[in-house]
Every structure is written in C-alpha cells, then in structure tokens.
Amino acid sequence: xxxxxxxxxLKSWVHVSPDSDFPIQNIPFGIAIPPGxxxxxxxxxxxxxxxxxxxYDLGLFDGVGVQRSVFKNRYINELMALxxxxxxxxxxxxxxxxxxxDPHHAELHSGRILVSxxxxxxxxxxxxxxxxxxxxxxxxxxxxxxxxRDPENALLPNxxxxxxxxxxxxxxxxxxxxxxxxxxxxxxxxxxQQPVFGPSKLLDFELEMAFVVGKETRLGQRISTEEAExxxxxxxxFNDWSARDIQKWEYVPxxxxxxxxxxxxxxxxxVTLDALEPFRTVGPDQDPKVLPxxxxxGKKNYDLNLEVAIQTENGDEKVxxxxxxxxxxxxxxxxxxHHTVNGCNFKIGDMCASGTISGKTPESFGSMLEISWxxxxxxxxxxxxxxxFINDGDKVVLRGHGRKGKLRIGFGEAxxxxxxxxxxx
Amino acid sequence: xxxxxxxxxLKSWVHVSPDSDFPIQNIPFGIAIPPGxxxxxxxxxxxxxxxxxxxYDLGLFDGVGVQRSVFKNRYINELMALxxxxxxxxxxxxxxxxxxxDPHHAELHSGRILVSxxxxxxxxxxxxxxxxxxxxxxxxxxxxxxxxRDPENALLPNxxxxxxxxxxxxxxxxxxxxxxxxxxxxxxxxxxQQPVFGPSKLLDFELEMAFVVGKETRLGQRISTEEAExxxxxxxxFNDWSARDIQKWEYVPxxxxxxxxxxxxxxxxxVTLDALEPFRTVGPDQDPKVLPxxxxxGKKNYDLNLEVAIQTENGDEKVxxxxxxxxxxxxxxxxxxHHTVNGCNFKIGDMCASGTISGKTPESFGSMLEISWxxxxxxxxxxxxxxxFINDGDKVVLRGHGRKGKLRIGFGEAxxxxxxxxxxx
Numbered sequence: 001x002x003x004x005x006x007x008x009x010l011k012s013w014v015h016v017s018p019d020s021d022f023p024i025q026n027i028p029f030g031i032a033i034p035p036g037x038x039x040x041x042x043x044x045x046x047x048x049x050x051x052x053x054x055x056y057d058l059g060l061f062d063g064v065g066v067q068r069s070v071f072k073n074r075y076i077n078e079l080m081a082l083x084x085x086x087x088x089x090x091x092x093x094x095x096x097x098x099x100x101x102d103p104h105h106a107e108l109h110s111g112r113i114l115v116s117x118x119x120x121x122x123x124x125x126x127x128x129x130x131x132x133x134x135x136x137x138x139x140x141x142x143x144x145x146x147x148x149r150d151p152e153n154a155l156l157p158n159x160x161x162x163x164x165x166x167x168x169x170x171x172x173x174x175x176x177x178x179x180x181x182x183x184x185x186x187x188x189x190x191x192x193q194q195p196v197f198g199p200s201k202l203l204d205f206e207l208e209m210a211f212v213v214g215k216e217t218r219l220g221q222r223i224s225t226e227e228a229e230x231x232x233x234x235x236x237x238f239n240d241w242s243a244r245d246i247q248k249w250e251y252v253p254x255x256x257x258x259x260x261x262x263x264x265x266x267x268x269x270x271v272t273l274d275a276l277e278p279f280r281t282v283g284p285d286q287d288p289k290v291l292p293x294x295x296x297x298g299k300k301n302y303d304l305n306l307e308v309a310i311q312t313e314n315g316d317e318k319v320x321x322x323x324x325x326x327x328x329x330x331x332x333x334x335x336x337x338h339h340t341v342n343g344c345n346f347k348i349g350d351m352c353a354s355g356t357i358s359g360k361t362p363e364s365f366g367s368m369l370e371i372s373w374x375x376x377x378x379x380x381x382x383x384x385x386x387x388x389f390i391n392d393g394d395k396v397v398l399r400g401h402g403r404k405g406k407l408r409i410g411f412g413e414a415x416x417x418x419x420x421x422x423x424x425x
Numbered sequence: 426x427x428x429x430x431x432x433x434x435l436k437s438w439v440h441v442s443p444d445s446d447f448p449i450q451n452i453p454f455g456i457a458i459p460p461g462x463x464x465x466x467x468x469x470x471x472x473x474x475x476x477x478x479x480x481y482d483l484g485l486f487d488g489v490g491v492q493r494s495v496f497k498n499r500y501i502n503e504l505m506a507l508x509x510x511x512x513x514x515x516x517x518x519x520x521x522x523x524x525x526x527d528p529h530h531a532e533l534h535s536g537r538i539l540v541s542x543x544x545x546x547x548x549x550x551x552x553x554x555x556x557x558x559x560x561x562x563x564x565x566x567x568x569x570x571x572x573x574r575d576p577e578n579a580l581l582p583n584x585x586x587x588x589x590x591x592x593x594x595x596x597x598x599x600x601x602x603x604x605x606x607x608x609x610x611x612x613x614x615x616x617x618q619q620p621v622f623g624p625s626k627l628l629d630f631e632l633e634m635a636f637v638v639g640k641e642t643r644l645g646q647r648i649s650t651e652e653a654e655x656x657x658x659x660x661x662x663f664n665d666w667s668a669r670d671i672q673k674w675e676y677v678p679x680x681x682x683x684x685x686x687x688x689x690x691x692x693x694x695x696v697t698l699d700a701l702e703p704f705r706t707v708g709p710d711q712d713p714k715v716l717p718x719x720x721x722x723g724k725k726n727y728d729l730n731l732e733v734a735i736q737t738e739n740g741d742e743k744v745x746x747x748x749x750x751x752x753x754x755x756x757x758x759x760x761x762x763h764h765t766v767n768g769c770n771f772k773i774g775d776m777c778a779s780g781t782i783s784g785k786t787p788e789s790f791g792s793m794l795e796i797s798w799x800x801x802x803x804x805x806x807x808x809x810x811x812x813x814f815i816n817d818g819d820k821v822v823l824r825g826h827g828r829k830g831k832l833r834i835g836f837g838e839a840x841x842x843x844x845x846x847x848x849x850x
Contacts, residue, residue, distance in 0.1 A: 130595050130596050157618065164679055167686070170554065171555050171769070172644055181645045193582065197716045250583060251680075254560060254589055257589075257590055257591055258763070293622060341609055342668070342686065344594060
C-alpha cells in the first residue's frame with residue numbers, strides 16, 4: 001500500500017536529526033504525561049512529544065471527526081478501536097500539522113503542543129487484554145534445542161508445521177524505564193531432588209518484537225493470512241525477561257510460568273504497520289510446505305535492525321546483540337491465522353510477541369542463554385567485569401529501526417534496570 | 426470467621442426450595458439482563474434474580490455508602506474493588522432485605538426487584554484480566570502421567586514441590602449457556618510425520634473450579650498463604666474445554682495453546698468465599714514437605730460436591746462424574762502464594778482455575794480422557810449411543826454445591842453445548 005505520510009521527502013518544521021527514530025514519516029502513538037498535565041495520547045517527532053489532546057483542543061483535528069475522549073485517555077485502545085481508515089486520517093492530519101507547509105498553522109502553537117521528551121513521563125501505551133508469546137525464530141529454537149536436547153534433532157517435530165506459541169502474563173507488561181526486581185523462585189540444584197528457594201541466578205533478556213491488535217474478532221471467527229494485517233495496528237519492542245533456572249524446574253509439562261510472569265518490558269511508542277510499509281521484505285523459505293491455512297503471499301516479513309545493549313552501573317554500555325526481525329521463520333500474518341484457526345477471539349489491545357529473534361551468527365543471538373551458550377562463554381564488559389547472565393544493577397536496552405535510503409523509522413528503546421530481589425514483603 | 430449472613434436458621438420471604446443452590450445464606454453476585462432492562466449487578470435467591478440496581482434506586486442500600494455505578498455495571502469488578510469490608514456490608518444488607526423480618530420493607534417492592542431467572546439473560550460476571558490454569562489434582566496429574574508417560578513415575582519431579590500452572594486465554598472465557606463450535610486445528614495422525622487440518626476429534630471437558638481475585642497487588646509484591654484469602658473474592662465452576670488431539674501435537678515444548686483457547690465456560694454467579702465458610706475442610710497431607718513460602722495453617726480446602734452431566738440432543742442426561750473440590754492437593758492460598766512469589770502482580774478480575782478435579786475412583790474422574798481412559802472404555806448413554814469424548818450436539822453441564830446439615834450453598838450450572846465446526850469464515 002502506498003501511504004502518502006510515508007513519503008521520504010516530507011520535511012517538518014520541527015528539527016529532526018538524521019539518526020532520529022522519529023521523523024515525520026513515523027508518527028507512532030503512545031501515552032505521555034507532560035509536566036503538569038494528565039496522561040494523554042501523544043505522538044513524537046525528533047525529541048519532541050506532540051500533545052494530541054492540546055492539539056485537539058486547539059481545533060487542529062477539526063474536520064477529522066474524532067471525539068476528545070480518544071486523546072484524553074490513559075491508553076491508545078480507543079484510538080485503535082476507531083479502525084484503520086480513521087486512524088490513517090488522524091496520522092495524515094498529524095503529518096500535515098508537522099510539515100514545513102503546515103496548512104493548519106500548527107507551528108503557531110508549538111509552545112503548547114510540543115514538549116521535550118525528557119520532560120515527559122511515558123506510560124504503558126496499550127491496555128493489554130491477552131498476551132501471547134510465539135517462538136518463531138528458527139535459529140533461537142534450534143539453539144535452545146541444541147543446548148537442552150539433541151543437536152541432531154534440535155527442532156521438535158511440530159516446529160516447522162505451526163508457529164509454536166503459549167499464553168503469557170499480561171498484567172506484568174511494563175513500559176520502558178520501569179525497574180524490575182530480580183525474581184525469587186524455586187530452582188533445583190544440580191544432582192539434587194530437593195528444590196531450593198531464592199533469587200534467580202540465571203536472569204536473562206529475550207529480544208522480541210510484539211504486535212498490537214487493533215480490531216476485534218468474535219468467538220469462532222478465523223482470520224486468514226490475507227486479512228491478518230488489517231487486525232494489526234502496530235509494533236513495539238518487547239523484552240521477555242526470563243529466569244532460566246526457575247524455567248528449567250517449573251516448565252514441564254505445561255510450559256513457562258513464573259520464569260516469565262514477573263515482568264516484560266515494551267517500548268513506549270506503538271509504531272504503526274503503515275509506517276513500517278517501506279521495510280516489508282520476503283521471509284525465509286518454508287520447507288516442508290505448510291498447511292493451506294498458513295500459506296501466504298507477498299512480503300510479510302519486516303527488515304528491522306534490532307540490537308540489545310547492557311549498561312553497567314557506571315554507565316558503560318556494550319552492545320551484545322545485533323539481529324533483525326526479517327529472520328523470523330513465521331510471520332505475523334501466519335501467527336494470527338494460526339492463533340484464530342480454532343476460533344479463539346481477539347480483543348483490541350491484545351499483544352503477540354515474536355519469541356526471541358536470533359540470527360545465524362553468535363553476534364545476532366537474542367538472549368544471554370545463547371550468547372553465553374548456557375554460561376560457558378562469558379562476555380567481557382567495558383568496566384572489566386564479565387557476564388554470563390544479567391547482574392543486579394545492569395540495565396538492558398533494546399533498540400530497533402528500519403532504514404531505507406535516507407528514511408529511518410524506529411522504535412526508541414525498551415529499557416529496564418534489574419534491582420536486587422525484594423526481601424519477603 | 427463467623428459471618429452472620431451464613432446463619433443456617435435465616436429464612437427469606439422469597440420461596441426457596443430445599444434443594445436450591447441459592448438460599449438466603451448464599452447471596453452470590455452476577456450480571457443479569459432482566460427483560461427490558463440493561464445489564465446490571467444482581468444476586469439470586471431460589472429461582473429469583475434480585476435486581477440490585479432497582480433495589481438501589483428504591484433506596485434499599487441507603488446508609489451503606491455505595492455508588493450507583495457499582496450496580497449499573499456490566500461486570501462485578503467495581504463491586505469487588507470496594508474491598509471485602511464494604512462488600513460484606515452489601516451482602517449483609519441484601520441478607521436483611523430478603524429475611525422474613527425484612528427491616529427495610531423490601532418485600533413491598535418485590536415486583537420490581539425480583540425477576541424469574543428464566544426470564545433473565547445471564548452475562549459474564551467478571552471482566553477477566555489474566556487467567557491462569559493450575560494442575561492441582563494429584564489424581565488427575567497421576568492419571569494423565571500414567572496414560573501418556575510412565576505409570577511408575579506418573580508425576581513429574583516438580584509436581585509435589587510446587588503447584589504447576591500455566592497462563593490461559595482470558596478473552597474466550599464465556600458464561601454458561603454460550604454454545605461452542607468444535608475447534609478446528611492441526612493434529613498428527615498415528616505413525617505420520619505430516620499433520621492434517623480439520624475439526625478436533627477428541628473434544629473433552631475438564632471439571633474445574635476457579636477463583637476470582639478481588640484485590641490487586643503491585644508488581645514485585647508477594648502474597649503469603651496466610652493473606653491469600655483476603656485477595657480471593659469468590660468462586661465459579663469452570664469447564665476448561667480441551668481438544669486432546671490438538672493438544673498432543675502442539676504442546677511441546679511450551680504448553681497447551683489452541684487446544685484450550687477456543688473456549689472456557691464459567692457459571693454465572695460468583696459465590697463469595699464468605700458464603701463458603703461453612704465448607705472449609707482440611708486438605709490432603711503434603712509429603713514431601715513443601716518449601717516455607719507454600720506452608721499454611723488451618724483449613725484451606727473446601728468440601729464442595731461437583732458433578733458433570735452430558736445431555737444428548739434428545740434431552741437425556743447422564744451424570745458421568747461425581748467429584749469434590751476437597752480432593753485438591755494444592756489449595757488456593759498456596760496457588761496464590763506461588764503465583765506471586767516472583768513478584769507477578771494481580772489485578773481485580775483475574776481468574777485462577779484449579780485444573781481438572783479428579784478423585785481416586787473412576788466415577789470421580791473429571792475429564793473424558795480419564796473416564797474413557799484415552800478412549801479405551803467408552804461409556805453408554807441413555808439414548809443408546811456411547812461416548813469416548815464429546816459429540817456435536819452434546820451439552821456438558823457442571824454443577825457444584827456444599828452441604829452441611831440443612832444448609833446447601835451452590836453454584837448453579839456451567840453449561841455449554843458443542844456445535845459443529847465453523848466452516849472457514
């Protein structure tokens with residue numbers, strides 16, 4: 001689809017540096033609290049948050065036909081519920097407001113509608129209903145299977161026939177910047193039959209992306225791969241924090257539970273699928289051929305560069321992973337078609353994460369489990385320490401962007417600092 | 426705790442038959458749509474729905490200090506959010522309104538506040554945030570382990586050390602009476618490497634109970650076994666519909682997904698933990714001893730008789746299971762303490778189901794998988810047909826109640842009829 005707001009030649013009256021994730025072509029949505037104001041729906045350009053409620057009150061959305069409550073809101077769910085036709089109109093209007101041509105004279109009000117992002121408190125953009133985590137990177141699944149099962153049969157028999165996934169915990173999805181206490185839990189010491197209780201010793205990140213559902217389905221309704229993108233409003237970066245030692249003991253036979261549910265961190269801006277249109281690309285060949293309901297046509301993967309950095313308490317940073325969402329074996333359309341093939345219904349705000357996105361080389365592995373290969377290959381940090389997993393005081397930062405010529409569309413950061421375990425109570 | 430409204434000697438001016446689940450001592454909460462009215466918070470006595478919004482408008486809650494919006498609501502979440510002190514006041518007032526003494530002269534308004542349950546449409550009582558399914562019946566886990574793994578080591582090593590659980594799908598939890606289409610999905614034929622797509626052939630129920638969380642926690646906060654019941658507002662019957670053939674193919678390594686997410690059915694009335702106080706009982710001995718955070722004191726199990734009936738399309742009914750919630754190895758306080766030990770937060774309306782509640786004898790097995798022992802022991806139906814699993818047109822009905830002397834407190838029904846698979850779209 002050609003989207004006028006994606007035109008790489010558009011320029012804004014707001015200064016945007018060339019390496020910004022948020023040029024005028026992006027226009028993502030999020031919830032910010034500007035100083036002295038209530039939470040509200042905003043977008044961002046360069047390093048300025050654009051307060052859409054103030055813009056609304058200034059009449060800058062006149063003629064678009066949208067209620068004030070859409071912007072005076074703690075979540076973007078109501079905005080998404082308007083449907084893609086209307087949210088495209090809204091993005092188009094915002095694009096016009098911010099252009100050098102500025103037919104609506106928005107620049108006259110820049111003091112009221114623009115706020116430095118550093119002055120804003122960002123909130124969870126979406127009220128998440130259900131959250132599903134897929135396991136869609138062949139390289140990640142192969143690495144895990146190699147480490148824990150059998151290198152000769154690293155992938156389980158179902159893996160290439162369906163996008164394996166499981167339900168996750170929605171309540172503990174938090175916005176970038178929220179500190180996370182190291183989880184306590186049961187683990188089993190080597191060669192012991194008796195579990196012990198204490199802080200997780202093998203705390204890990206997982207580099208993922210998640211899509212946000214913007215259109216609901218009824219119970220019993222299925223979404224085809226062809227229709228799926230109509231149901232996807234946009235994407236965020238997603239860190240599926242994982243306590244490997246808790247996971248190992250608890251996860252049979254019903255899957256990960258407390259090893260994951262203590263927290264997941266998302267980036268604050270939902271980047272629309274429309275804004276990511278220029279980065280569509282072909283996915284990996286799927287062999288064996290998948291069942292008809294999982295077949296698709298066209299470019300359904302996205303070429304988005306992803307990285308993970310660890311910042312130690314002294315402020316040093318080391319990038320430990322460079323990956324790309326185009327590596328995913330199963331695309332979002334297939335995930336959604338599979339998820340609904342049994343009639344499972346979706347609500348607006350439901351979130352589906354990709355699973356850890358690893359590439360073929362160790363530099364592109366998306367978790368410490370893989371990077372340190374189960375702790376056998378520690379990595380050196382700039383401050384002279386080493387890491388097998390994540391230490392207290394470490395901040396893990398996910399970043400992601402697409403680039404095509406001079407156009408760069410990005411996600412900002414999904415960052416979280418690990419605090420020591422909470423003492424009981 | 427002694428609760429005045431539980432006094433078995435209380436009598437109501439509303440007729441209640443002795444075998445009713447809903448005497449004046451019950452006073453559960455649910456959402457009903459009486460004829461010509463909007464959805465609202467109601468209770469039930471005998472076979473009369475009590476419209477609490479009408480009662481409110483008549484001034485019958487004067488002095489209790491509660492907002493009208495609590496009753497003019499599509500869910501009981503706001504009611505639960507008032508906290509147990511206030512909801513106890515509300516139940517106490519309702520109890521007074523319905524007593525033969527009737528100090529508030531409610532009976533004068535019986536034409537307005539009472540509606541036959543047969544005239545009301547019942548709705549989901551709770552807006553469910555996250556839903557977790559435990560696996561807390563030793564007999565069920567043993568049966569499953571015996572059938573699918575190793576009779577000598579039927580329970581996995583972690584089972585007696587922690588209440589195994591996993592995240593489930595909240596969006597597809599539906600109220601009793603909602604028909605369910607047989608799910609479509611991938612299954613693997615015997616001795617094949619190539620999955621096929623079609624309607625599930627092994628559709629099953631699971632007899633469970635679920636508790637509803639009425640008090641939220643912060644991320645990082647833990648709930649001790651001693652505090653846990655403060656966070657539990659009440660219970661419902663829960664049918665965790667399961668497609669065994671889909672489950673078998675999909676569930677490694679991350680647990681059940683589409684085999685469960687097509688639907689779960691709950692009873693419409695949330696019976697408060699307070700009303701179930703008379704049925705407290707001791708749980709099974711736990712050996713080996715559990716870790717300190719899972720230890721508890723007092724009676725934390727509930728003696729509630731449970732049954733499952735299958736009704737064929739001609740209206741015949743056969744009770745296929747008689748079980749009891751007191752059999753559960755892990756109690757709700759332990760489930761909640763475990764669930765939050767890693768800091769996972771709870772929101773009001775979150776639901777936790779018990780897992781299939783089976784007893785020791787085949788008559789008390791809580792799923793067709795166990796009753797028919799993987800299909801090897803079909804059961805005979807009154808209409809001359811037999812069942813290994815659930816057929817199209819069958820209605821599965823869960824019922825449950827506690828009895829102590831002449832006092833009977835019950836849940837009504839969680840019923841769902843299976844319709845043929847939806848054709849694509």
